Amino acid sequence: MxxxxxxxxxxxxxxxxxxxxxxxxxxxxxxxxxxxxxxxxxxxxxxxxxxxxxxxxxxxxxxxxxxxxxxxxxxxxxxxxxxxxxxxxxxxxxxxxxxxxxxxxxxxxxHPDAARQARHKPWQLWLARECGLPVPATLITTFPRVARAFAERYPDLVVKPVSGAHPGDGTLAVPTTRVRPGEDYRAVAHGPTLLQRRVRKRADIRLTCVGEQLFAARAASGAPGADAPDTAGVGGVGGVGGVVDVRFDPDAGPWRPVDVPRRVADAVHGYLTRAGLAYGAFDFAEDADGIWWFLECNQSGQFGFVEIETGQPIGRAVAEWxxxxxxxxxxxxxxxxxxxxxxxx
Structure with a gap:
């Protein structure tokens, strides 16, 4: 066959x-x-x-x-x-x-139906919390006053696209960027804007799931001290302070294999089951306490770069499935x- x-x-x-x-x-x-x-x-x-x-x-x-x-x-x-x-x-x-x-x-x-649903970032965040994964405080809004109130509660924020487009997808992709102090948030009225409490990460985690098999890789965060002002942003909301998106950070890495905590493994398996997915590429931010904070799950995420750098047999696992x-x-x-x-x- x-x-x-x-x-x-x-x-x-x-x-x-x-x-x-x-x-x-x-x-x-x-x-x-x-x-x-x-x-x-x-x-x-x-x-x-x-x-x-x-x-x-x-x-x-x-x-x-x-x-x-x-x-x-x-x-x-x-x-x-x-x-x-x-x-x-x-x-x-x-x-x-x-x-x-x-x-x-x-x-x-x-399955196309499961994949279509799995692409929606708001639903991902809800499901991750339902399955027991830590999720940073997040707001998606077009109300400037709501954004300002959220920023008062969480002064250190990042802004990112709701769609989560990847720079290799051939479509417009914008890096996750820190929000500058004093932002007035009027620009969020022009389109849905995703604001999220910044995780003070020490590493990025890519967890590739193929059926029941899990392959985790860890990349230490880029060199410290990259806190120079930065004017990039999403939807007119400006950014400040270095690169916080591992996809655009030349100082991050290299990727190395890492064990998956049992609690995370159980939660991820639950996520895949409820989402109806056989494959998923999860992105986490690891903080100083070793907590893996859920950022997103790409139902068709790349795994080639992880296999090349870590030697993990992800392609073989996909072939076996x-x-x-x-x-x-x-x-x-x-x-x-x-x-x-x-x-x-």
């Missing part, structure tokens, strides 16, 4: 799992919904109470009934690369592709393995 991976051609992180699957001769079909129709084609027939569907990529045709799992990694917008791209065609292509895939018995990492079985030692490459991923020879 075949593993279906929905992602873009340039997704190097997905390659790490594909290599593991190919080495064991497990068939893989990798496609980007942005290429439907044209580079990707599909067909589904509903007759006599049965459904029969097929996918075609690069001349290779796979039956949807033969899919063992579906990894919704980082797919493009359906029909985005079509010659006659339009919002209407995108909706038609999305309905056709994801509607047919829902008719299969394949396991999802992660997708295969639905433990992976034995890699065998010699053969023709079938080489054909398993037609878009990446």
């Amino acid at each position: 075949t593993v279906l991976i929905l992602t873009s051609d340039q997704d190097v992180t997905a390659d790490m799992a594909v290599v593991e699957l190919n080495a064991r001769g497990i068939p893989v079909l990798r496609l980007d919904p942005a290429e439907l129709p044209g580079g990707v084609d599909l067909s589904g027939e509903y007759a006599h109470g049965d459904f029969e569907g097929h996918l075609s990529v690069g001349g290779r045709v796979v039956s949807m009934a033969g899919l063992r799992s579906i990894w919704v990694r980082r797919p493009g917008v359906p029909a985005a690369h079509a010659d006659a791209a339009s919002a209407w065609l995108t909706e038609e292509a999305s309905q056709a592709l994801y509607g047919m895939l829902r008719c299969t018995g394949a396991r999802w990492m992660n 997708l295969a639905g079985e433990p992976l034995g030692p890699a065998g010699p490459p053969d023709a079938d393995a080489c054909r398993a991923d037609p878009t990446h020879p």
Whole structure:
């Protein structure tokens, strides 16, 4: 049976799992919904109470009934690369592709419904607290007076986007930034603004969860003393004081493996279960007392940089989950393995 991976051609992180699957001769079909129709084609027939569907990529045709799992990694917008791209065609292509895939018995990492809900930052913060994870005091508002009152209670704040866009996503991304003293907060009226009590962190933690397996990595915070004024901000709310976002901090790291406290492990497993996720990349800020403060969970977060720096076998764990079985030692490459991923020879 075949593993279906929905992602873009340039997704190097997905390659790490594909290599593991190919080495064991497990068939893989990798496609980007942005290429439907044209580079990707599909067909589904509903007759006599049965459904029969097929996918075609690069001349290779796979039956949807033969899919063992579906990894919704980082797919493009359906029909985005079509010659006659339009919002209407995108909706038609999305309905056709994801509607047919829902008719299969394949396991999802992660199911589109669960992934859509999991992206919402306010819901993440609520669920994390429900599951027992420490969450910094947070406000999302468009009321300047409410923001000012929150700042009076928590004078040391950071501002960040509600959407949490990552700088590698190809969309606008703004770093988490400290709010400058004396901010009047009038700018929050122009759009929802997320303010959060700053955790005086000594390290950042990335906890990658694949099914029941947990892989934690720790990066010590950047060099101290970087408290020079900074005018960056979100929605017009200014910032002050160094880089507090590990994604933009050249002095952070390197990433090193770290054990997961039992309390955190239990809470994270509970989070994934309630969210209906098979995969999640959690970000925590570790304070001076060793407490891991929940910041967010990305349901399709990158793990390649962690595996490269720590040697943790995350790609293999993903491959095993997708295969639905433990992976034995890699065998010699053969023709079938080489054909398993037609878009990446």
